[in-house]
Structure formats: C-alpha cells, structure tokens
Amino acid sequence: GAVVSQHPSRVICKSGTSVKIECRSLDFQATTMFWYRQFPKQSLMLMATSNEGSKATYEQGVEKDKFLINHASLTLSTLTVTSAHPEDSSFYICSAYKVTEPQETQYFGPGTRLLVL
C-alpha cells in the first residue's frame, strides 16, 4: 500500500504563535510532497511543492516566509505556519507522490485542522 500520515490531526493555538505540521510517507519514499489548504466546502488549493533536499516551490499568492516548508528526508516534510492568525484557520492536507508501481499517484495524508484563536 501507500500510507501517508500527518501530525497533529487537530491543533488550536493563540494568534501570533507558530504551528508545525508533519507529513510522513510510511511505506514508500517520496522526493516530492505537496501541501494543500482546504477551506470549508471548498476545493483543495495547492500551497507549495516540497522537494527533498531543495527549496520548496510556492504557488502564487502563498507567502513563503509565513508558510515554511522543510523536506529533510525522503519520508518527511514539515509545514510551519509562522505567526498564525485567525484567517489561517483551515484544513491543511499534505500528499506524497509515489513514483513506483503499481499505482503512481499522489497519496494524501489525513489532514490537520488548525484553529487560530
């Protein structure tokens, strides 16, 4: 199979604090991981592409200094929301791209629900 985990599943923090979210591919190596944000009743919006060993590539409109991404190993990418504000409250989902057979595609983590008070 292809299992992707995320931690934590839920986090509540005060405005101005930073929050780190971990994304792990448990049974395969992923040189490429993706971070998405999903607001209620909306689609998944790609925030950035995380590449192992190099800098992340951010989508237009996403602040790289606010959403720090580190892809330190072939199985772990982290997203840090710095100086979080209430408008950052959302469902953050990562995915890891599996390039080997039998199913070459993106596999999603279970998501992290962030609430900033």
Add this chain to the structure above:
Amino acid sequence: GENVEQHPSTLSVQEGDSAVIKCTYSDSASNYFPWYKQELGKRPQLIIDIRSNVGEKKDQRIAVTLNKTAKHFSLHITETQPEDSAVYFCAAGGSNYKLTFGKGTLLTVNP
C-alpha cells in the same frame, strides 16, 4: 497555468441510478486525470484515474472517460448506493506531478 472546471456542483440521485460528473481542463500538456472521493472531514481517496494514452477506464461500478481533443473527462458511477454520497473532485496533472483540482461535486444518493 492549468484550470479545471467541474460540473455540476451538486448532484442528487436515487439509489440505483447512475451519476455523471464532468470536468474540463485548459492545459493540453496535462496527461494525468485522477478522481478523488472525500467524505466530510477526511482525506481525499483516489477512486480511479486515467492517463492521456487511454480513452476509457472502468473499475466495477466506476468508469472514467477522457476526450483529449475536447479537453474533457467524466466520471460515471452506476448503480449508486447511499455510501457513494460524498464530495468528488476531479484533477488534472502533468509531468511535474502537480495536480490542479476542480471545485468538487457534492453527490447525494437518496435511499
């Protein structure tokens, strides 16, 4: 960049009927078209996908068709069941592994 349009936004069917969701894409370089099912508060789950060298793919009650010339692809669910109720997303991707998602279709299957 890629733009994916998905219709309808909501779809209500009776149990046993068929459901069809359609998507169009803009980038002719896209060559990978997955469909995801997302239940409330959970992760998207891949249900079927198709690559640009194939016109149709079927997996039990689910099928996907692709028309590269017209740049559209569709999801077909036959003999719908209440447990098929969820939000369905289409997506389009290319060689850089990135996916662009449609806005989603809320499917409700009434018993």
